Amino acid sequence: MSTLILATWTSNVINIYSSGLAFTNLGGLAETSRSKITLLAGGAGLILAAIGIMDHFMEFITALTITITPVAGVIISDYFICRTYKEVTSKFIWTGILSWLSGVAIMLFMDSEIKFILGIIVAAVSYWILKKLTGANHINFQQKKIEENEKV
Structure with a gap:
């Protein structure tokens, strides 16, 4: 079970980092705000997952x-x-x-x-x-x- 969790974790870290980069560049924000945007994107992903967005995928x-x-x-x-x-x-x-x-x-x-x-x-x-x-x-x-x- 821990292997499954670690495999999912390592895959999704790259996805969250990429979304943070994309939103930073899309918004024309400073490079220093990238970590905050990445954290915000990860939080939004968690909320959407908890709501059950995959039911509508x-x-x-x-x-x-x-x-x-x-x-x-x-x-x-x-x-x-x-x-x-x-x-x-x-x-x-x-x-x-x-x-x-x-x-x-x-x-x-x-x-x-x-x-x-x-x-x-x-x-x-x-x-x-x-x-x-x-x-x-x-x-x-x-x-x-x-x-x-x-x-x-």
Whole structure:
């Protein structure tokens, strides 16, 4: 039993230290306050564990899976199908956000084993369709490089 406790202790010491470093850097705090932030993070972890946060862990992982998986469809569609390759300076690319939302909607309302794959496919296809409908400029990166080299 003591081996189990020591193994858990040594693993979680690194986790608490990492969270203290992360919160210190995230908050832009001085290096001298890192130990206090680490102690605070450890205390918050203890309180959350005592409350029973692990009872809701699978719900959290499911929410992450449903919301992150369609991003792959948008990225795949943008890179391999639409080939836009240009750097966009606007903060929101609405075609990407709407495509992502369509993939999330499919995954939320389906109760099938393949809903994750369908979420990626729906997000990719809707991104491609929205890019075609909005008349987005599809730039072939290789062709653009050749044209730039010819101008020089």
